Amino acid sequence: MIRLPISRAASIGLGVASVLLLLLAYTWLSQRQHRLNPSDTTIPTWRQLGHGVVQAFEVNDRSQDRWVVADARATGLRLFAGLGFGVLGAVILGMAMGCFTPVEAFAYPLLSLLAKVPPTAALAVFFVLVGTDMNMYVAMIAFGILPTLAMTVFLAVKEFPEELQYKAYTLGASNMEVILSIMFRYALPRLLDSVRLMIGPAMVFLIAAEMLVGDVGFGYRIRLQSKLVNMSVVYPYLAMLAGFGYAMDFALKALQRWLCPWSFTKT
Amino acid sequence: MPSLPPDPPLALECRGVHHAFGPKRVLGDINLKVARGQFLSLVGPSGCGKSTLLRAIVGTHPPRRGQILLFRQGEPAGGCPVDGPGRDRGIVYQHYSLFPFLTAEQNVAVGLMLDRTTIPYRCFQWGKWRRLRREHCRQAAEVLVRLKLEDARRLYPQEMSGGMRQRVALAQALIMKPEIILLDEPFGALDEATREDLQNMLLELYDENVRARQQGRDPAHTLIIVTHELNEAIYVGDRVVGLSQYWDWRRAGFDQFPGSTIVYDKASPVFKPDSARRFEAFARQREEIRRAVFDPNVLQERDLHVTYWNNPPSPPAHLPPSPAP
Numbered sequence: 030m031i032r033l034p035i036s037r038a039a040s041i042g043l044g045v046a047s048v049l050l051l052l053l054a055y056t057w058l059s060q061r062q063h064r065l066n067p068s069d070t071t072i073p074t075w076r077q078l079g080h081g082v083v084q085a086f087e088v089n090d091r092s093q094d095r096w097v098v099a100d101a102r103a104t105g106l107r108l109f110a111g112l113g114f115g116v117l118g119a120v121i122l123g124m125a126m127g128c129f130t131p132v133e134a135f136a137y138p139l140l141s142l143l144a145k146v147p148p149t150a151a152l153a154v155f156f157v158l159v160g161t162d163m164n165m166y167v168a169m170i171a172f173g174i175l176p177t178l179a180m181t182v183f184l185a186v187k188e189f190p191e192e193l194q195y196k197a198y199t200l201g202a203s204n205m206e207v208i209l210s211i212m213f214r215y216a217l218p219r220l221l222d223s224v225r226l227m228i229g230p231a232m233v234f235l236i237a238a239e240m241l242v243g244d245v246g247f248g249y250r251i252r253l254q255s256k257l258v259n260m261s262v263v264y265p266y267l268a269m270l271a272g273f274g275y276a277m278d279f280a281l282k283a284l285q286r287w288l289c290p291w292s293f294t295k296t
Numbered sequence: 297m298p299s300l301p302p303d304p305p306l307a308l309e310c311r312g313v314h315h316a317f318g319p320k321r322v323l324g325d326i327n328l329k330v331a332r333g334q335f336l337s338l339v340g341p342s343g344c345g346k347s348t349l350l351r352a353i354v355g356t357h358p359p360r361r362g363q364i365l366l367f368r369q370g371e372p373a374g375g376c377p378v379d380g381p382g383r384d385r386g387i388v389y390q391h392y393s394l395f396p397f398l399t400a401e402q403n404v405a406v407g408l409m410l411d412r413t414t415i416p417y418r419c420f421q422w423g424k425w426r427r428l429r430r431e432h433c434r435q436a437a438e439v440l441v442r443l444k445l446e447d448a449r450r451l452y453p454q455e456m457s458g459g460m461r462q463r464v465a466l467a468q469a470l471i472m473k474p475e476i477i478l479l480d481e482p483f484g485a486l487d488e489a490t491r492e493d494l495q496n497m498l499l500e501l502y503d504e505n506v507r508a509r510q511q512g513r514d515p516a517h518t519l520i521i522v523t524h525e526l527n528e529a530i531y532v533g534d535r536v537v538g539l540s541q542y543w544d545w546r547r548a549g550f551d552q553f554p555g556s557t558i559v560y561d562k563a564s565p566v567f568k569p570d571s572a573r574r575f576e577a578f579a580r581q582r583e584e585i586r587r588a589v590f591d592p593n594v595l596q597e598r599d600l601h602v603t604y605w606n607n608p609p610s611p612p613a614h615l616p617p618s619p620a621p
Contacts, residue, residue, distance in 0.1 A: 192391070192392040196393070199386055206414075210410070
């Protein structure tokens with residue numbers, strides 16, 4: 030019984046069943062709630078949810094824009110800029126730590142300390158240092174994901190077999206070539222794996238910060254509509270966040286398949 | 297036995313090499329000359345410093361004292377002291393011999409890329425680099441075919457068998473045409489049949505040398521193979537050098553143990569590729585090596601079993617001389 034393989038059809042069927050079960054349970058719950066209180070908005074019916082989606086997508090009377098478009102633009106820009114700077118910084122720091130022992134000795138203690146500070150809690154620091162809005166969010170995400178990513182790169186480079194390093198020298202490699210053409214390529218799949226795992230935390234940092242101080246963005250909208258108990262807008266927003274995270278995961282996996290096909294080969 | 301030119305030029309020389317790890321002396325007074333075209337087997341008990349000597353020759357771990365000289369083809373005599381690892385010495389390790397992120401063909405071609413192009417060239421002259429790369433891959437494919445690896449071209453190291461990996465690693469070294477190729481227990485992790493296959497491949501390289509000499513050309517391959525397998529050492533090499541910590545250093549005038557030294561250096565019979573392996577044919581030499589190099593109870597004078605080869609340029613007779621004594 031334990032670890033017994035099942036057919037692919039059965040596996041897909043079970044996966045679909047779990048989603049269907051969630052939807053059915055929700056339908057049953059909202060129907061029961063509406064029998065008790067027909068004007069309830071905490072567990073909206075499918076019809077109410079439809080209205081919520083329309084409300085999110087149509088041009089709003091007061092702000093003259095579409096909520097989803099404005100929020101997605103703000104949140105997306107912040108997230109991608111933050112991820113970009115974070116990954117770039119982590120690669121530079123991680124490679125430097127892995128290749129040069131003085132850098133390792135210098136940066137390691139600091140990095141392991143800073144890794145323990147919740148970036149959202151340090152929001153005020155970023156506000157003081159780099160100003161409001163875009164800069165602040167970007168700095169927060171970048172510093173939030175940097176310690177883990179830098180550590181991943183560092184450990185991957187650290188475990189790079191020294192035989193291969195010597196081999197590269199006997200093949201005429203310069204130091205720069207060993208670092209960029211050999212060691213970085215060796216660490217790349219691990220870095221991409223780690224970036225995939227860090228999308229979640231990065232979103233948590235950003236949404237939380239937007240909830241605290243934002244005036245546009247997914248976190249801001251969810252907080253506002255939650256206060257109004259407009260769950261018909263909140264649930265679609267949560268679904269969009271889930272869909273976005275899933276798509277990012279998928280895209281990064283595809284990127285890894287394209288850049289590092291070797292990491293998918295079986296031994 | 298092919299006759300040799302009177303003074304084969306040297307490929308490598310170790311002069312008074314000493315090495316120690318802290319207070320522990322590992323290598324003591326190693327003097328070794330390797331002639332171009334020689335296949336030298338380096339044997340010795342575990343812990344005698346075979347790998348240390350090899351690392352010193354590669355240049356990754358320089359010795360405490362002494363010099364290692366490399367004689368490059370077409371360069372004036374005198375030799376260049378080894379200073380760090382470089383493209384003139386190829387190396388094949390037992391493990392981690394290939395870059396895991398490259399296919400067999402790319403692994404072989406990567407040396408040409410690293411040696412002949414630079415990062416700025418590859419980034420900023422992308423069109424030219426792409427054309428050159430195709431040429432590199434073509435050359436790599438040629439070497440792979442020569443080593444019977446055409447089926448492995450597109451495989452990643454993780455998808456290859458251990459024997460294939462070591463073959464590709466040798467191809468990777470061969471394409472650079474180094475002055476000397478160093479093999480550190482290359483077949484230690486392989487099963488018997490694969491091992492025989494690969495030994496045969498080395499004999500084919502030796503055969504290329506023999507033919508080159510017959511045609512009056514310089515032999516192309518010089519090789520040092522570190523092994524703990526005596527049969528392999530005698531079968532593959534044309535000269536067996538034994539490194540051992542068991543020798544009579546007091547009689548040699550040392551007050552304290554100076555480290556392992558060379559206690560055995562003799563020619564070994566040369567075999568044709570695919571010839572029958574009649575190991576009993578060199579049973580005597582095997583026993584001799586076992587006594588002289590491996591037996592902790594036999595402490596003999598260091599040069600009892602050492603042949604003093606004529607130094608170039610003094611003629612005449614040279615390696616490999618008559619079959620095993």
